[in-house]
Amino acid sequence: MDRVLTSGGAPKDPADRLSEELQSLKSSSGLTYARISEHTHYAKSSWERWVNGKQFPPRDAVERIAAVCRADERHLLDLWSQAEACRTQAAAPGVAVRASAPAEGDAGSPDPRQVALWSLTVLALALTAGLARSVVQGRELRRGTLPGGL
Template sequence: MPRWKALPGELDPQVREFVEQLRRVVDRTGLSVAVVADRTGYGKTSWDRYLNGRLLAPKGAVVALAEVTGTPPLHLTTMWELAERAWSSSEMRHDRTMEAVRISRARAAPGEFGPPPDVRERDVGRIAVTPGVAGPAGVSPTMPPSRDARIPVGGAPGGSGPRRTTLFLAGVVGVVTVVVGAFLLTDGGDRKQAVGTTGPPSPASAAPSTALPPGVLCRGSDCTGRDAEEMGCSGGLVTTARTATVGATLVEVRFSSTCGTAWGRITRAAQGDEVRVTVGPVRQTGAVTVAGDTIAYTPMVAVKSPADATVCAVLASGEQGCTP
């Protein structure tokens, strides 16, 4: 069975060449994807996506791969820059296509609701004054004209003028009644709005709408308890805010300002070592559970600042320690 899956057929040639080069680097060293993830600090799920063309590897992951495989980084980073431009262009083309589809659907939407109101009214008028003529469902050609149908509409002299005037006046009175009633029910309306006085915006209108960057799937409290790699909050969007050393294990507070989250990471760890991140009353934990693994992460916790988070390591040997 081949080691790698076939790359997506729609993949840009520049991106395809870059992914194939990454595969060759991994193949040359004989490392498994799990080991690559362990040594580079990027999750196995992410490397599966990178090496199968479903997600473009961030530059940090490419540099880390070059370091752990002994590959000259300049060649890989140059290929990454070309692939990144192609990937961005492909996303822009996709966005423009989707926008064109949305505009086309919006233009077509009015026609989905039948003919304009004036056409329907003319049709109803013809049905009312011409009973017995085939028309829409419910109007029989042999049906005797109703009392309303025998009333002349817009044709018989001597009866249409007064009746039309009466109907018009009745309609005007009805509209005025509705407007006055609405005015009274709303306690005279909003006088500030009536005179154009502008007050402070409501919380809903004051809140800015911030779109997440491509690939980022959550922000703030929506990320709490979720994996940073899977939600797109790591890679080039993460920094190490604070560190500590417990025995030989490095303890880190990892922070993503884009996602508004922090999480804990331990490296140079051993099986049974645990890492915990605490933000107020909220705590998330992770552990090294597989022999040979040396890295563990906690799920994310929403923070306003990386200073809100404390990360601690509890080693299998019993030794403990936390970030300052």
């Protein structure tokens, strides 16, 4: 594995190298974040965070930008794998991890709006089931056929 050094002489973080590659790809392609977003189905705000190194991109996003920019996918995925390996090692107990909140449009992170929608759907189904049961019990009570001899 080749080691890229920063001006201080320390090896560059693979995530930083990946970010630099993504910046270079974006610049050389001439595409805006909005155009990349249209071609990859990830939010332009997510691309801005990934390209500028504010957040680590999902593998699928790296594959997609390589295809859109007609870049060497294998090289980008090698960088992504190295960075992911470092992140995984850093996640070991007792080691600090570079924080990164789930981003809007990320394939691997749940969209808060989607979570809220699912929660409301489950709540509506539960309320509907409870109401239906109450209606049935009310009818049975009026008829005198409530189970349990009440």
